[in-house]
Amino acid sequence: MAAIDCVVGPWGSWTQCSSPCGVGSKERTRQVTVPPRNGGAPCPDLKQRRGCFGHSPICSSAKEVAKILPDSFKRNFKDPWRRPHMLMKEEKASYCVRLRVKQASAACRLHLWSAQLVRERSVCTECQSDAMGSRDRCGGEGLEGIRTFWTAASVPGCHGSWVRESSSENCQCPLHSLLFV
Secondary structure (H helix, E strand, O other): OEEOOOOOOOOOOOOHHHHHHEEEEEEEOOOEOOOOEEEOOOOOOEEEEEEEEEEEHHHHHHHOOEEEEHHHHHHOOOOOOOOHHHHHOOOOOOOOEEEEEEEEEHHHOOOOOOHOOOOEEEEEEEOOOHHHHOOOEOOOOOOOOOOEEEEEEOOOOEEEEEEEEEEEEOOOOOOOOOEEE
């Protein structure tokens, strides 16, 4: 019996960069069209991988650092002085973002409210009208599946990273949650 060497097809297209922002990798594959038989030459690599640098338009959002406070800072009180400039401001509906903490500095353990910011804990953070920027969103609200950064506004040295899990409009987080500033 004659030896039959492995034969492979052409390379497929490169995948998108695994990281939309920053360093990642892409890969491409090819298929075996004729498997080796009777001691024929083995197949060459069927997968190639190379580095890439993602620079999607969402990357600017990934660089924002969220400033957070405990929900005890909520501003849902009526202004007793009825200041005209306060009445002019349009109240926008708040929304909630659920984030999973990936890292928190040691300083966070020094305050009761920031001590809840521990690795792999899911936290609800509310974006209220006062904290919204020009796009009616809170700065640093994160991106799903991408690690972004936060800092606790009232606890010096308390900072870390988290990954956004979900977001819901017109909601309020439960008691003892967080607020974007």
